[in-house]
Amino acid sequence: xxxxxxxxxxxxxxxxxxxxxxxxxxxxxxxxxxxxxxxxxxxxxxxxxxxxxxxxxxxxxxxxxxxxxxxxxxxxxxxxxxxxxxxxxxxxxxxxxxxxxxxxxxxxxxxxxxxxxxxxxxxxxxxxxxxxxxxxxxxxxxxxxxxxxxxxxxxxxxxxxxxxxxxxxxxxxxxxxxxxxxxxxxxxxxxxxxxxxxxxxxxxxxxxxxxxxxxxxxxxxxxxxxxxxxxxxxxxxxxxxxxxxxxxxxxxxxxxxxxxxxxxxxxxxxxxxxxxxxxxxxxxxxxxxxxxxxxxxxxxxxxxxxxxxxxxxxxxxxxxxxxxxxxxxxxxxxxxxxxxxxxxxxxxxxxxxxxxxxxxxxxxxxxxxxxxxxxxxxxxxxxxxxxxxxxxxxxxxxxxxxxxxxxxxxxxxxxxxxxxxxxxxxxxxxxxxxxxxxxxx
Numbered sequence: 001x002x003x004x005x006x007x008x009x010x011x012x013x014x015x016x017x018x019x020x021x022x023x024x025x026x027x028x029x030x031x032x033x034x035x036x037x038x039x040x041x042x043x044x045x046x047x048x049x050x051x052x053x054x055x056x057x058x059x060x061x062x063x064x065x066x067x068x069x070x071x072x073x074x075x076x077x078x079x080x081x082x083x084x085x086x087x088x089x090x091x092x093x094x095x096x097x098x099x100x101x102x103x104x105x106x107x108x109x110x111x112x113x114x115x116x117x118x119x120x121x122x123x124x125x126x127x128x129x130x131x132x133x134x135x136x137x138x139x140x141x142x143x144x145x146x147x148x149x150x151x152x153x154x155x156x157x158x159x160x161x162x163x164x165x166x167x168x169x170x171x172x173x174x175x176x177x178x179x180x181x182x183x184x185x186x187x188x189x190x191x192x193x194x195x196x197x198x199x200x201x202x203x204x205x206x207x208x209x210x211x212x213x214x215x216x217x218x219x220x221x222x223x224x225x226x227x228x229x230x231x232x233x234x235x236x237x238x239x240x241x242x243x244x245x246x247x248x249x250x251x252x253x254x255x256x257x258x259x260x261x262x263x264x265x266x267x268x269x270x271x272x273x274x275x276x277x278x279x280x281x282x283x284x285x286x287x288x289x290x291x292x293x294x295x296x297x298x299x300x301x302x303x304x305x306x307x308x309x310x311x312x313x314x315x316x317x318x319x320x321x322x323x324x325x326x327x328x329x330x331x332x333x334x335x336x337x338x339x340x341x342x343x344x345x346x347x348x349x350x351x352x353x354x355x356x357x358x359x360x361x362x363x364x365x366x367x368x369x370x371x372x373x374x375x376x377x378x379x380x381x382x383x384x385x386x387x388x389x390x391x392x393x394x395x396x397x398x399x400x401x402x403x404x405x406x407x408x409x410x411x412x413x414x415x416x417x418x419x420x421x422x423x424x425x426x427x428x429x430x431x432x433x434x435x436x437x438x439x440x441x
Contacts, residue, residue, distance in 0.1 A: 011227025
């Protein structure tokens with residue numbers, strides 16, 4: 001998880017008038033009616049808070065709704081001031097509200113225009129993010145990674161271009177891809193929703209868009225970012241998809257129940273990274289999936305369509321990370337591979353790195369380290385069976401050592417016998433005779 005940002009990003013300025021929102025007046029009036037329909041009695045300040053618009057924008061909407069006999073003053077507070085005035089829909093207003101909700105069920109923060117969204121993405125482009133060697137080393141912390149691979153990952157992230165991480169299963173490709181999120185720096189502005197072609201696209205996703213303000217910064221009081229409240233001050237996003245990814249998931253999703261759209265995952269990943277894990281196992285052919293990305297990666301824009309047929313352009317400011325067990329040449333042609341700036345191979349580890357991972361796994365699982373048992377594993381199992389030293393093996397094997405000890409009610413120990421049992425159980429599922437002849441006596 002990223003560290004809290006020391007200073008908030010500058011959000012777009014708050015609109016002071018309806019015209020400055022960039023949205024049609026009647027659209028905002030309908031949104032106000034739907035908000036009152038669901039909220040019942042609301043003060044103007046409460047309506048403002050729900051729509052994330054200033055009083056100067058809300059007031060002319062209320063004047064219009066009252067003139068059209070869609071809303072009325074219900075009662076005033078004890079002070080008799082304008083701030084205590086409550087509004088509710090009339091019978092006509094409730095009938096219109098039901099119609100508006102049936103047409104589009106979106107309520108909440110007013111959306112931003114497509115143009116405003118594009119400007120915000122460009123202003124915080126991931127391509128302008130600078131990552132140095134020190135930041136990469138700090139981001140990966142105690143993770144055991146060969147220096148050459150770490151330099152490749154850092155350089156690729158610094159370039160803002162797509163990368164292809166490939167290697168055998170268990171080499172740690174997915175772990176490294178997910179860890180790249182630690183290298184994202186700076187904060188961005190994410191709108192709650194976007195208005196395009198007369199439709200609403202919900203953009204903000206609390207699972208993907210983590211607030212940059214996670215708590216007080218040392219030496220500074222906790223504070224919210226100032227600016228347009230229709231935007232959320234967030235960390236750069238990291239979106240992970242795997243074998244469930246299909247081509248239709250990369251299009252706008254129209255919810256027939258709510259009657260508005262959900263943004264596709266790569267749109268939510270703008271200003272961040274989009275990881276496509278286990279490429280080749282998706283429900284569509286790899287070539288079809290890769291061809292879908294040729295234009296976006298080349299021109300840094302994508303094209304989406306509404307169910308009405310309206311087609312529009314959106315920014316594609318994403319570092320795409322492909323991860324696969326297959327070599328690049330088996331997944332795409334030259335035209336596609338040319339657009340991937342970095343092809344990074346993650347293979348078996350050297351003995352020193354493998355030992356370090358084994359030691360760390362022992363510490364994490366509460367198993368005392370034993371150098372002789374580890375040397376036995378290298379010689380009698382890895383070398384004899386020509387099994388490569390992959391990053392996943394230490395924890396996989398040691399987890400079985402721990403599980404068996406828990407079953408037998410004894411402390412877990414790193415011995416040739418325990419490693420031999422775990423090895424045969426993990427790789428073959430057939431228990432062989434203990435290596436030393438002592439186990440089970």
